Amino acid sequence: MKILIAEDDSATAQFIARGFREEGHVVDCLDDGRDALAQATTASYDVAIVDRMLPGLDGLSVVKALRAANNPLPVIFLTAMDGLEDRVDGLKAGGDDYLVKPFAFAELSARVDAVARRPPVQTTETTVLTAGDLQMDLVRRKVTRAGKTIDLLPREFALLETLLRRKGRVQTRTMLLEAVWGISFDPQTNVVDTHISRLRAKVDKPFDRDLIVTVRGAGYRIDD
Numbered sequence: 001m002k003i004l005i006a007e008d009d010s011a012t013a014q015f016i017a018r019g020f021r022e023e024g025h026v027v028d029c030l031d032d033g034r035d036a037l038a039q040a041t042t043a044s045y046d047v048a049i050v051d052r053m054l055p056g057l058d059g060l061s062v063v064k065a066l067r068a069a070n071n072p073l074p075v076i077f078l079t080a081m082d083g084l085e086d087r088v089d090g091l092k093a094g095g096d097d098y099l100v101k102p103f104a105f106a107e108l109s110a111r112v113d114a115v116a117r118r119p120p121v122q123t124t125e126t127t128v129l130t131a132g133d134l135q136m137d138l139v140r141r142k143v144t145r146a147g148k149t150i151d152l153l154p155r156e157f158a159l160l161e162t163l164l165r166r167k168g169r170v171q172t173r174t175m176l177l178e179a180v181w182g183i184s185f186d187p188q189t190n191v192v193d194t195h196i197s198r199l200r201a202k203v204d205k206p207f208d209r210d211l212i213v214t215v216r217g218a219g220y221r222i223d224d
Helices: 010-022 033-042 059-068 084-092 105-117 154-165 173-181 191-203
Strands: 002-006 026-030 047-050 075-079 097-100 128-131 134-137 142-145 148-150 212-215 219-222
Touching: 002 010, 002 033, 010 026, 010 105, 026 033, 033 047, 033 059, 047 059, 047 105, 059 075, 059 084, 075 084, 075 105, 084 097, 097 105, 128 154, 134 154, 154 173, 154 191, 154 219, 173 191, 173 219, 191 212
Parallel strands: 002 026, 002 047, 047 075, 075 097
Antiparallel strands: 128 134, 134 142, 142 148, 212 219
């Protein structure tokens, strides 16, 4: 792994760096918060170990700036600030873990391995959903199929969006009621079937192939 250490105590930084280098990792050490932030945003790292009390820019502000920039770099706070509120503040700022000094290197190494194994955070949200030649632009609130614009009412749009977000998976009437109408129980209504019928008339009927599938006895699904 490539590890960034932001620590202004040179003895501590050298101790950590030596331990990780002995394990075969690449380590960069910086003793200033502003420099650490610049390095983290211009170079690629697997994990950052950040002290809270850094000159230039404190560690909490460094991590807040990273998260504000949608930077998913895993961060472990390593600090002498050991109060409950300190730990809560660190995690709320975007830290993935919080270790208090004095510490054992073996524990720090284990925690680095743990956060590095976590799946990366999705930093961008999908704004266009598709199924076959059907396309839904969530930002422009526009639906097209084979290049033709389809006008949908708000509830029809929400229903289609739900099906597209769960493409290939059967959605029961109860699941659709909860997702689209906010009803967490089945009130014995045919509102879902009625809206599916209206949606099909706009999305499927004018075209050669149906995308919305009825799964008998289960619910509905949209396929490519």
